Amino acid sequence: CDIVPAAVEKTAKETSAKPYTDFRKMIDKENFDAVWICTPANVHTQNILYCIDKNLPFFVEKPVSMNEEEAETVAAKIKGTGIYHTVGYQRRYSPAVDKLKELLSSEQVIFSAAEHFWTIPLVDSIKSKENAGGQIVDQATHLIDLLRYIIGEIISVYTTRVRGFFPEEKLYTGDDASGTIFEFENGTAGNLLCTYALFPEIEK
Ligand SMILES: NC(=O)c1ccc[n+]([C@@H]2O[C@H](COP(=O)([O-])OP(=O)(O)OC[C@H]3O[C@@H](n4cnc5c(N)ncnc54)[C@H](O)[C@@H]3O)[C@@H](O)[C@H]2O)c1
Missing domain, CATH: 3.40.50.720 (NAD(P)-binding Rossmann-like Domain)
Incomplete structure (x- = not known):
């Protein structure tokens, strides 16, 4: 369909x-x-x-x-x-993630640092924040899911975002990058940096 x-x-x-x-x-x-x-x-x-x-x-x-x-x-x-x-x-189906979860299962994690750097989406429907939800809902969501899976529930969050660095990308209506700080229920502090601004010249 x-x-x-x-x-x-x-x-x-x-x-x-x-x-x-x-x-x-x-x-x-x-x-x-x-x-x-x-x-x-x-x-x-x-x-x-x-x-x-x-x-x-x-x-x-x-x-x-x-x-x-x-x-x-x-x-x-x-x-x-x-x-x-x-x-x-x-990423939930990656053996590396299973191993990481196993290794950390008996540890108290003090802090976590996560990064996801990628190019402006090549698929037109994903360039559009109205269709795909934007850089956090479409991209950062992968790592937010993994952090919750590996470390635990998040109880507070602060995010800042930037946009407008690629005016030539007419279809692109999302944020270019975001930085987030998390507090986890088990006491871990975490951050997450994400961008769609890597390799802007990637071959289409
Ligand atoms: N799991 C992952 O890591 C991963 C990777 C890539 C994409 N995705 C997700 O997969 C989904 C699709 O992404 P894509 O890159 O294939 O997008 P796409 O735009 O290439 O394909 C979406 C298709 O859905 C069709 N469509 C739109 N509205 C519809 C409707 N109401 N009923 C039926 N069909 C409809 C479009 O015509 C298009 O052919 C998105 O949610 C995206 O976030 C997940």
Whole structure:
């Protein structure tokens, strides 16, 4: 399923799958074991809520939603349903992360320092803060997820952001970089520096 008919037709031809341009119609008509939600972030919440209504297991690409309000709506709606679901944070499947978690499991971590430096997204839909949520919701979320997984729950946070350094990138509407300080429930202090400003000349 894709809202772009040409994309749907191409994939349908390649895979012999039935083409749909409306995910609600597809879910209503088909009898799926589970759904993989790989739409842009600004439609994740509506996709997820529909799956929950239909009692359908789902794997949603990160992030779950665009903002706290949407995430709370999803959390409240899924609680107690027993529907299998997960969020696709790919670093969670890295053996290095498993090892790090194991090594730190018996230690008190005093501080954590995390960095994620990357280029302005090459995918147009991710350049747009309106579609993808911006640099923190789209990119920093990977490391925020890992910090919570490895160190524990965050109880306070302060973030500062900068933007506007790439006026030539007309489609890019997000922040260029952000710096965040965390306080974790177990007493650890942490920081996180992220940018989309690395390699601005990367080959497209
Ligand atoms: N797990 C990871 O580390 C990782 C890596 C890359 C991307 N992602 C996530 O995957 C998702 C998709 O990213 P992408 O790079 O493939 O984006 P993309 O823009 O290349 O693809 C999204 C597709 O969804 C289609 N679409 C838009 N609205 C739709 C709707 N309402 N119904 C059906 N289809 C719709 C678009 O036409 C497009 O073909 C994003 O949430 C992104 O954050 C996750």
